[in-house]
Amino acid sequence: MKIESVTAVPFRIPYRRTFHMATASMPAADHVLVRVTTDDGLVGVAEAPARPAIYGESQRSIVTAIREWFAPAITGMDAFAVEQLGARLAGAVHNHTAKGAIDIALHDLQGKALGQPCWRLLGAASESVPVASMLSIGPPAAVAEEAGELKRELGIDSFKIKVDGDVAAGVAILAAVRAAVGPTARLYVDANRSMRAEEVLRLAARAADLDLCLIEDPTPLDDVAGRRLLAARLDIPIMADEAATTPGAAARELMGGTARAVSVKTARTGFRDSAKIVGLAQSLNVPTVIGSQGDSAIGTAAALAFGAAFSSTAAQGCELDFFRTLSDDLVTVPPVIRGGRMAVDQQAPGIGVTIDEDKLRHYRVDL
Amino acid sequence: MKIESVTAVPFRIPYRRTFHMATASMPAADHVLVRVTTDDGLVGVAEAPARPAIYGESQRSIVTAIREWFAPAITGMDAFAVEQLGARLAGAVHNHTAKGAIDIALHDLQGKALGQPCWRLLGAASESVPVASMLSIGPPAAVAEEAGELKRELGIDSFKIKVDGDVAAGVAILAAVRAAVGPTARLYVDANRSMRAEEVLRLAARAADLDLCLIEDPTPLDDVAGRRLLAARLDIPIMADEAATTPGAAARELMGGTARAVSVKTARTGFRDSAKIVGLAQSLNVPTVIGSQGDSAIGTAAALAFGAAFSSTAAQGCELDFFRTLSDDLVTVPPVIRGGRMAVDQQAPGIGVTIDEDKLRHYRVDL
Numbered sequence: 001m002k003i004e005s006v007t008a009v010p011f012r013i014p015y016r017r018t019f020h021m022a023t024a025s026m027p028a029a030d031h032v033l034v035r036v037t038t039d040d041g042l043v044g045v046a047e048a049p050a051r052p053a054i055y056g057e058s059q060r061s062i063v064t065a066i067r068e069w070f071a072p073a074i075t076g077m078d079a080f081a082v083e084q085l086g087a088r089l090a091g092a093v094h095n096h097t098a099k100g101a102i103d104i105a106l107h108d109l110q111g112k113a114l115g116q117p118c119w120r121l122l123g124a125a126s127e128s129v130p131v132a133s134m135l136s137i138g139p140p141a142a143v144a145e146e147a148g149e150l151k152r153e154l155g156i157d158s159f160k161i162k163v164d165g166d167v168a169a170g171v172a173i174l175a176a177v178r179a180a181v182g183p184t185a186r187l188y189v190d191a192n193r194s195m196r197a198e199e200v201l202r203l204a205a206r207a208a209d210l211d212l213c214l215i216e217d218p219t220p221l222d223d224v225a226g227r228r229l230l231a232a233r234l235d236i237p238i239m240a241d242e243a244a245t246t247p248g249a250a251a252r253e254l255m256g257g258t259a260r261a262v263s264v265k266t267a268r269t270g271f272r273d274s275a276k277i278v279g280l281a282q283s284l285n286v287p288t289v290i291g292s293q294g295d296s297a298i299g300t301a302a303a304l305a306f307g308a309a310f311s312s313t314a315a316q317g318c319e320l321d322f323f324r325t326l327s328d329d330l331v332t333v334p335p336v337i338r339g340g341r342m343a344v345d346q347q348a349p350g351i352g353v354t355i356d357e358d359k360l361r362h363y364r365v366d367l
Numbered sequence: 368m369k370i371e372s373v374t375a376v377p378f379r380i381p382y383r384r385t386f387h388m389a390t391a392s393m394p395a396a397d398h399v400l401v402r403v404t405t406d407d408g409l410v411g412v413a414e415a416p417a418r419p420a421i422y423g424e425s426q427r428s429i430v431t432a433i434r435e436w437f438a439p440a441i442t443g444m445d446a447f448a449v450e451q452l453g454a455r456l457a458g459a460v461h462n463h464t465a466k467g468a469i470d471i472a473l474h475d476l477q478g479k480a481l482g483q484p485c486w487r488l489l490g491a492a493s494e495s496v497p498v499a500s501m502l503s504i505g506p507p508a509a510v511a512e513e514a515g516e517l518k519r520e521l522g523i524d525s526f527k528i529k530v531d532g533d534v535a536a537g538v539a540i541l542a543a544v545r546a547a548v549g550p551t552a553r554l555y556v557d558a559n560r561s562m563r564a565e566e567v568l569r570l571a572a573r574a575a576d577l578d579l580c581l582i583e584d585p586t587p588l589d590d591v592a593g594r595r596l597l598a599a600r601l602d603i604p605i606m607a608d609e610a611a612t613t614p615g616a617a618a619r620e621l622m623g624g625t626a627r628a629v630s631v632k633t634a635r636t637g638f639r640d641s642a643k644i645v646g647l648a649q650s651l652n653v654p655t656v657i658g659s660q661g662d663s664a665i666g667t668a669a670a671l672a673f674g675a676a677f678s679s680t681a682a683q684g685c686e687l688d689f690f691r692t693l694s695d696d697l698v699t700v701p702p703v704i705r706g707g708r709m710a711v712d713q714q715a716p717g718i719g720v721t722i723d724e725d726k727l728r729h730y731r732v733d734l
Contacts, residue, residue, distance in 0.1 A: 080483075083490030083678045086649070114481045116447075121488075123450030247650030255622035272490075276646030282453070283614030283643055311450045
């Protein structure tokens with residue numbers, strides 16, 4: 001099963017409403033569909049999302065990296081030989097989601113060649129996973145209303161809440177969400193690297209009765225001392241996300257006293273490097289959370305396949321509902337959340353998606 | 368593909384000559400053949416070696432653990448669901464090689480079910496690997512003669528040399544071997560935890576012109592300070608072997624300043640946990656060496672499948688020649704070393720061995 005061609009098709013799907021977070025506002029998903037075709041006619045697919053504020057990649061840089069560097073580098077390679085990717089893609093550092101998409105497309109190909117879902121090939125921990133929802137930034141009542149709706153309509157019981165240096169506003173949002181979703185829901189916060197460590201200490205103190213289970217990326221990445229202070233002082237685990245975008249960084253955060261949990265995003269570390277991070281976290285018995293890279297239905301399917309395969313990632317809320325903020329998607333069968341969970345399709349091979357070519361024609365863009 | 372039964376058959380194969388190392392002398396390989404059968408009639412195989420001085424397991428304890436604990440715990444499980452093994456086998460700690468054999472037998476089953484060699488399913492880094500040979504303890508001339516023979520007859524160019532607190536004897540052996548195999552051969556030493564850190568410093572100083580590339584398990588495991596001293600002082604990487612028998616221990620050694628390389632033995636960590644250790648070492652860009660657990664041809668095939676699958680383990684000598692010290696083996700086609708390398712069988716599914724039932728009848732023992 002030799003790789004014959006690799007294509008990168010940029011597409012743009014508007015969000016239902018512009019999405020705001022501490023570091024960026026986005027009116028549409030500007031992503032890239034990556035397809036790898038083999039000499040026996042199989043096609044593996046994956047999605048690379050452009051996240052300039054996080055990885056420095058643009059839609060155009062992803063397309064260029066894949067067309068000009070990575071496609072020639074892997075053409076002729078056995079699609080199973082993912083251990084050769086490290087050396088073959090080493091000519092360009094970074095380019096996280098471009099590389100991640102190549103890795104996932106090869107795993108999708110393997111599943112298709114073997115007639116098996118990736119979920120099963122990767123370890124088959126659980127047939128479904130709980131879904132965690134990232135709530136939009138807004139006034140406390142609006143955020144709480146969104147959470148309540150998600151709980152009532154989809155059964156979601158795990159929520160990520162964006163906070164920043166405005167401690168009073170953050171505590172008010174957290175209290176409103178806790179009141180709306182009840183005492184057993186799993187609440188965690190994400191500061192997107194926007195807070196001072198001392199602000200985080202004050203937030204944690206004032207939210208002490210709100211049962212927060214994680215604090216994600218509290219400080220700017222270079223404030224290592226701040227994260228170490230928080231990890232030592234708080235009774236809420238610090239979770240490294242942007243601080244752990246590679247397996248090596250995850251090792252440094254987890255072993256260096258700056259984090260006690262790690263977020264894993266298949267869009268940026270593919271399946272292979274994601275498995276390294278999960279393996280390390282399992283070894284140390286610290287939690288991993290499957291995070292969202294703002295994935296459409298394609299990336300969601302990949303994250304689900306991976307998250308359900310590993311015991312530690314399947315054990316708690318996986319951030320899989322972002323696709324709902326897109327006004328449309330590119331797959332024939334969109335993901336379904338039922339009873340707060342998302343289940344793998346145990347029959348569909350690979351990551352289990354089929355591209356709707358009409359929709360792709362409609363949403364593709366020329367660069 | 369549900370697991371229907373798990374059997375453990377103890378066997379004893381005499382060594383060609385009694386094998387000596389710092390911690391034990393062994394007249395015969397007292398191992399256990401583990402076979403996992405599924406409801407569709409496939410059989411996965413693996414080998415569990417009893418190493419009381421290292422893991423505290425006896426041949427009898429392995430058989431008991433598998434028959435009484437692990438077989439019931441995994442019966443009915445999907446043979447792909449290796450991520451469930453952690454929880455299912457958690458009732459008994461340790462029992463490294465019993466658990467490792469279960470893990471490998473399931474991977475062998477997966478390969479057979481998919482018609483693929485494990486080597487390919489695990490990453491397919493390289494079609495063959497260089498073989499490293501562990502030399503027996505003995506007078507310098509005898510050890511050097513053995514090394515020279517291995518080089519002439521099999522092309523082996525990577526040698527592990529046993530040393531202990533007798534620094535002068537160790538240096539004499541190292542010098543004799545270096546003279547016998549030439550300046551480009553890869554020489555590393557293994558103290559099997561038998562030395563004081565200060566003795567290791569003296570050995571390294573006196574062997575400074577002998578180009579040693581690794582020092583394995585220099586000190587007793589609890590002498591963490593001694594290993595940290597050595598790692599900081601020497602220009603030869605310290606390799607953790609018995610100090611890193613689990614992924615968590617490997618993380619502590621590599622991140623804690625006590626090791627700069629790690630030995631991976633599939634017999635004790637199966638394929639799944641071995642991949643965690645290799646993934647961590649790759650993340651940190653430190654070497655991994657596929658070590659020998661005194662494997663017969665069965666365990667050798669497993670170690671080869673794993674070692675050739677990962678880029679970092681395939682890059683340097685894998686300890687795969689121990690089977691030659693056994694007077695016989697249990698497989699229909701024994702491993703072959705040619706030009707100093709061992710190649711995977713790219714057609715044979717799973718770990719690629721077929722058990723010779725006549726030989727098994729001959730060498731099996733009743734416990």
